[in-house]
Amino acid sequence: MFLFLFVISLGLTVNSHSYHKNKYVTSANFFSGTIYNWKSNVTDYFSLREQNDALADENMRLRTLLRSTQDTIIFETLDSTVLTTPYTYYPAKVINNSYAKTKNYLTLRKRAEDAIETDMGVISSKGIVGIINKVSRKYASVQSILNTNSKINAKLKNSFHFGSLVWDPETKNPNEAKLVDIPRQAPVVVGDTIVTDGKSTIFPRGILVGTIKEFELSNNQDYYDVTITLFNDMTSLHHVYIIENNEKEAIKQIENPGDASVLEIQQSNNQETPQANAEQ
Amino acid sequence: MQNSDLLINIGRFLVLVVVQILLFNHINFLGYVNPYPYIIFILVFPFTGNKSLLIFLGFLLGLSVDIFSDSGGVHAAACVFLAYIRPLLLKFSFGVSYEFNTIKLSKADFGARITYVSVAVVLHHLALFSLEIFNISHILLVLKSTLFSSIFTIVLLLCITLLFSRKN
Numbered sequence: 502m503f504l505f506l507f508v509i510s511l512g513l514t515v516n517s518h519s520y521h522k523n524k525y526v527t528s529a530n531f532f533s534g535t536i537y538n539w540k541s542n543v544t545d546y547f548s549l550r551e552q553n554d555a556l557a558d559e560n561m562r563l564r565t566l567l568r569s570t571q572d573t574i575i576f577e578t579l580d581s582t583v584l585t586t587p588y589t590y591y592p593a594k595v596i597n598n599s600y601a602k603t604k605n606y607l608t609l610r611k612r613a614e615d616a617i618e619t620d621m622g623v624i625s626s627k628g629i630v631g632i633i634n635k636v637s638r639k640y641a642s643v644q645s646i647l648n649t650n651s652k653i654n655a656k657l658k659n660s661f662h663f664g665s666l667v668w669d670p671e672t673k674n675p676n677e678a679k680l681v682d683i684p685r686q687a688p689v690v691v692g693d694t695i696v697t698d699g700k701s702t703i704f705p706r707g708i709l710v711g712t713i714k715e716f717e718l719s720n721n722q723d724y725y726d727v728t729i730t731l732f733n734d735m736t737s738l739h740h741v742y743i744i745e746n747n748e749k750e751a752i753k754q755i756e757n758p759g760d761a762s763v764l765e766i767q768q769s770n771n772q773e774t775p776q777a778n779a780e781q
Numbered sequence: 782m783q784n785s786d787l788l789i790n791i792g793r794f795l796v797l798v799v800v801q802i803l804l805f806n807h808i809n810f811l812g813y814v815n816p817y818p819y820i821i822f823i824l825v826f827p828f829t830g831n832k833s834l835l836i837f838l839g840f841l842l843g844l845s846v847d848i849f850s851d852s853g854g855v856h857a858a859a860c861v862f863l864a865y866i867r868p869l870l871l872k873f874s875f876g877v878s879y880e881f882n883t884i885k886l887s888k889a890d891f892g893a894r895i896t897y898v899s900v901a902v903v904l905h906h907l908a909l910f911s912l913e914i915f916n917i918s919h920i921l922l923v924l925k926s927t928l929f930s931s932i933f934t935i936v937l938l939l940c941i942t943l944l945f946s947r948k949n
Binding site: 513528675 | 799803806809815833836837843844847848849850852853854855857862864865913914915916919921922
């Protein structure tokens, strides 16, 4: 009896440590989603003022952006690659958030009619949040960037050198993350902005991540380990957006013709080797 | 188990899970220290009760907490482990004769109660954090989390047992 149940739970544990295999135990199910939804219906009132401020801020920023695109034609031509990339955004509300463990997840309440799938990116108005892990009709669980399983492709804003965004559980600091594997010749300066790279199909290029707090050469002396202060306050998230990449299928087909089962894994690894070679 | 006992245990199970997921999982004292007082269900389960039943209930309890905190089977494993070694702990802290007296946690000697609760909590948390972090290179983190969370949980559990002990 003991052994049987112990082995089952160990199995579930091991399952949760490998990057998104089919997970059985997640908070995206109807039951836990409903309970968290009740909870957030009550607790949301306490942060209404803060949420209003955040939304007003975002509106202001978007209006400024809109204004500048209307005013200058040059801006449009410069950014045409970004603008024509067909991404669809869906709204969602955070109903449960964790940031104190080594593997943190969020639970979202989404609109039932939105076709959200595993592996879509999640951002807030200030920056990157995580990747969709499991979806049910009204709820979705998100693997936060504060999760030792997460590894997200990110780059310096002012150059094309890129690395992987990971989280260091040793400090358990929800405001900091690490960017590893930045090549040595990259112009790393404290205070510079880090954005997502768009080499994976999850996030578009240019989603804000954070600013460089400090950096040092890693043990093998070839790469920088960069500590980043995140733009997002991961401890206080309310409204987020889920990003769908409409060209995902096409990109996948070109990258790995044939074997469909490898696709998911490949994608999570941010396609390291071939592009890394091409870049240098 | 009598009928009222059954109802009390079911009620306790539900209340503890709800309180754990809505309140204690979000305390984040000093950034990351959370108590896990829901294991009191396993600790105060009738001492003469069925052991296999307790192990099964421990599994359900842990799994419910796991579902809500997206942690795979971490809590389930730790709870099953705790339920399994509970007879040993009882023998260790209350002496060999515990099975013959109808001893209750709230009526037990204070020293014995502290030993029982502390050892149980430390073992449970150690299992919990080793499985959650699951990485030998972060062994210090495991020990640190275990220490802080254990202190928090033990204090809470002693308060809870004092609060809910019936004087009769």
